[in-house]
Amino acid sequence: MTNRRPSLIRAQMGLDLLIYRRSLASTMIIGVIVPLLLAMATHELAVAIPMVIGVGSVFAITAFGQDEVSNLNRLYESLPITRRQFITARYALLSCWLAVSCLFLLLLTALTRPSSPQMWAIPLLSTAILTLVNATLVPLIVRFGARRSTWVLFGLAGVTGALVFSVGNFLIGQDDLANLFTSTWQMIWLPTALLAVTAMIALGVSWHITQRLHAAKDF
Amino acid sequence: MNPITIDHLTKRYAGFTLDDVSLTIPTGYITGFVGANGAGKTTTIKAALGMVRPDSGSVTTWDKARIGVVLDTPPFNPQWRIGDMIKALAAFYPVWSGDVLAEQLDRGGIRADHMVKDLSRGMGMRLQMGLALAHAPDLLILDEPTSGLDPLGRSELRDDLAEFITDERHAVWFSTHITSDLERLADNLVIISRGQIIADGPLDEVRAGFVKAQGTPDQLTSHLRRIAHGLVETAVGWEALVAGSDATQLSASIVCSEPTIEEIVVAVAKEAHHD
Ligand SMILES: Nc1ncnc2c1ncn2[C@@H]1O[C@H](COP(=O)(O)OP(=O)(O)OP(=O)(O)O)[C@@H](O)[C@H]1O
Ligand SMILES: [Mg+2]
Numbered sequence: 001m002t003n004r005r006p007s008l009i010r011a012q013m014g015l016d017l018l019i020y021r022r023s024l025a026s027t028m029i030i031g032v033i034v035p036l037l038l039a040m041a042t043h044e045l046a047v048a049i050p051m052v053i054g055v056g057s058v059f060a061i062t063a064f065g066q067d068e069v070s071n072l073n074r075l076y077e078s079l080p081i082t083r084r085q086f087i088t089a090r091y092a093l094l095s096c097w098l099a100v101s102c103l104f105l106l107l108l109t110a111l112t113r114p115s116s117p118q119m120w121a122i123p124l125l126s127t128a129i130l131t132l133v134n135a136t137l138v139p140l141i142v143r144f145g146a147r148r149s150t151w152v153l154f155g156l157a158g159v160t161g162a163l164v165f166s167v168g169n170f171l172i173g174q175d176d177l178a179n180l181f182t183s184t185w186q187m188i189w190l191p192t193a194l195l196a197v198t199a200m201i202a203l204g205v206s207w208h209i210t211q212r213l214h215a216a217k218d219f
Numbered sequence: 220m221n222p223i224t225i226d227h228l229t230k231r232y233a234g235f236t237l238d239d240v241s242l243t244i245p246t247g248y249i250t251g252f253v254g255a256n257g258a259g260k261t262t263t264i265k266a267a268l269g270m271v272r273p274d275s276g277s278v279t280t281w282d283k284a285r286i287g288v289v290l291d292t293p294p295f296n297p298q299w300r301i302g303d304m305i306k307a308l309a310a311f312y313p314v315w316s317g318d319v320l321a322e323q324l325d326r327g328g329i330r331a332d333h334m335v336k337d338l339s340r341g342m343g344m345r346l347q348m349g350l351a352l353a354h355a356p357d358l359l360i361l362d363e364p365t366s367g368l369d370p371l372g373r374s375e376l377r378d379d380l381a382e383f384i385t386d387e388r389h390a391v392w393f394s395t396h397i398t399s400d401l402e403r404l405a406d407n408l409v410i411i412s413r414g415q416i417i418a419d420g421p422l423d424e425v426r427a428g429f430v431k432a433q434g435t436p437d438q439l440t441s442h443l444r445r446i447a448h449g450l451v452e453t454a455v456g457w458e459a460l461v462a463g464s465d466a467t468q469l470s471a472s473i474v475c476s477e478p479t480i481e482e483i484v485v486a487v488a489k490e491a492h493h494d
Contacts, residue, residue: 011310018303019296071294077270078288079311219270 008081012089019066031055032104039108045119048108049126056101056130059094060137065146073219083215091207094134098203102127121192128192131199135206142213220281221245222358222390223267228276230266237262237414239276244358247387249380251405251422252394253480255488259414260394261291264362267392281358284312287351289361293343295335301346302331312354323349326375340367348376352383359383361393365400373397377404398481410484412491422480429486430466431478433458438473449486460486 020027035048067073076086105123114120136156140149223244230237237259244250254260265271267278268288280286295304301324309315324330327345329338338346344367351359359380365373377400380391395401401408401422408425410418418425429448435456444450446468447459460478461469469475478486 006310006313008311011307014310015304015307018299018307021303022298066296070296071290071292072296073294074265074270074290075294077268078283078286078290078294079308080282080284081311216272218272219265 006080008079008085009089009092011079012076012081012086013093016063016090016093019062023062027055035108036111039111043112045108045112045122049105049122052101052105052108053126053130053133056097057133057137059097060134060141061146061150063090063093064138064141068145071219073217077219084211087207087211087214090138091203091210094138095203098127098131098134101130118188121188124192124196128195128199131203135199135202139206139209139213142210142217220279222281222286223360223392224279225263225267226277226279228263228266228273228278230262230271231274232262235259235262235414237266240411240414240416241276242409242416242419244390244392245407246357246390247384248406249384249391249393249404250407250409251401252392252409252411253396253398253401253484254394254411255484255491258411258488258491260411261362262414263411264360264392264394268360284354285357287354287356287359289344289347289351289359289364291362291366293335293338293347295343295346297334297336299335300331301329301333301335301338304335305331305350308350309353314355316353316355319355320349320353323352326372341369341372344368345372348379352379357389359389359391359393361391363394363396365395365397373400380404398479398484401480408480410487412487417487418483426477426480426483428463429460429478429483430463430469431458431476431482432461432466432469432473433476434473438470442468449482449489 031052031054035051038048038051039045067076077083081089102123105126106120109120109123112119133153137149137153140152143149144152221243223242225240225242228237228240235257240259240263252260252263262271266273267280268286269278269280305320309317323345327342327349329342329346329349335343344364348361348364351361365376368376380393381404383389384391393404405422407420408418408422409416410425418428420428432443432447433456436452436454439452439457443459443461446461446465448461450457450459460483466475
């Protein structure tokens with residue numbers, strides 16, 4: 001068997017897929033089949049979307065968490081792949097995963113036969129949130145390890161939630177502001193677009209930070 | 220370019236320092252690497268592979284695609300199926316010989332539908348060895364490759380290494396605690412003690428660097444105590460190793476002989492223990 005010039009990034013993605021294959025059944029049930037049935041039966045996204053986001057959030061923990069427990073970083077270091085390429089492969093796989101999630105969320109939305117076009121903002125917002133969660137988690141796991149990072153993420157989510165809540169409350173109290181947003185474009189599509197762009201930038205920044213954190217590590 | 224050149228490498232851990240290590244692994248030879256538990260063999264090997272970032276000094280090695288690696292513990296996910304894992308790892312290399320790998324797996328009784336977690340220690344080592352050889356490397360780096368192998372396995376591994384090194388463009392660097400493997404295989408020997416390289420050269424020269432001295436209690440002067448390595452005293456006499464350069468200072472009545480590698484390693488380890 002001879003591959004003339006192997007693509008190391010693709011090889012790494014293939015190796016990582018071995019880990020995901022194991023949890024394929026549970027991912028399919030909780031992340032795909034149940035949300036699909038719920039969306040078709042109830043024509044509602046209220047339960048389906050959190051389930052997809054929940055399953056989608058464990059992506060980073062699955063791959064990077066495994067590395068710690070099985071000394072896999074030592075395997076990667078003995079392969080021809082560089083540390084930079086390794087992280088790039090992980091983010092490439094993560095991006096594929098996010099794209100698939102986005103398509104699936106759009107499909108779910110279509111199945112609920114949305115009554116208004118604004119409903120289509122929901123899958124986009126959900127993908128943006130999923131992206132932000134993973135973009136935050138990956139560097140945290142590389143820096144602090146999977147177990148501690150989950151707690152750090154809960155903490156961050158709590159703080160962010162409290163912040164959004166109090167800022168929101170404050171804004172709702174401002175009558176001038178309510179008059180400012182008059183169209184649905186401003187109410188829904190502008191924030192959606194902003195969040196989507198933020199999420200993409202965050203993913204890029206996260207990739208860069210993770211590269212640097214990973215490069216400094218001993219295994 | 221030498222397969223591996225380590226230049227003034229220093230790595231500090233709490234309670235241990237790999238101290239100013241310099242060594243080269245040349246082509247055409249098998250280099251053995253010995254030292255007591257915790258002396259720094261694995262740390263040096265990990266630094267050579269880039270797993271450990273040095274505090275100072277530098278390491279240059281051949282491209283990883285040319286290096287086959289066997290680590291002291293198999294670095295595989297316990298949940299991987301052997302067959303899937305082999306396919307995934309083959310994709311990293313320009314060349315892959317399924318036959319070479321199959322021979323190793325066969326000898327170890329490893330099947331493609333085994334899971335990594337189901338392998339015994341010896342099977343894990345053989346799997347690593349098979350993977351290391353399958354991509355036709357020019358350099359093998361092996362951290363205690365014989366540990367966990369049964370006598371037949373060890374003998375087969377020695378044969379593999381001997382065959383590998385018949386190509387003079389190849390090089391082997393392996394650490395071990397089994398000195399008989401060194402005596403049979405190694406052309407060169409590196410001894411490490413408490414993070415420092417204390418001997419490095421052709422096996423015979425390293426052995427000639429020490430003299431085994433034996434005598435009666437009255438011959439054991441305080442000066443001799445100072446230059447002796449791994450001194451053992453009994454009621455009727457004593458035995459110690461003395462550096463070849465100090466051997467001229469021994470009185471003619473002291474019995475001198477050539478030590479075995481085992482005796483040198485034990486003497487060095489004992490000394491590290493006492494200080
Ligand atoms: N990541 C680490 N953090 C702190 N100390 C470490 C670390 N890695 C190794 N050490 C210490 O470095 C020393 C050398 O360890 P090393 O594994 O290199 O020894 P060794 O010669 O391979 O021993 P053995 O024969 O038992 O395999 C030990 O004292 C060990 O505790
Ligand atoms: Mg070791």
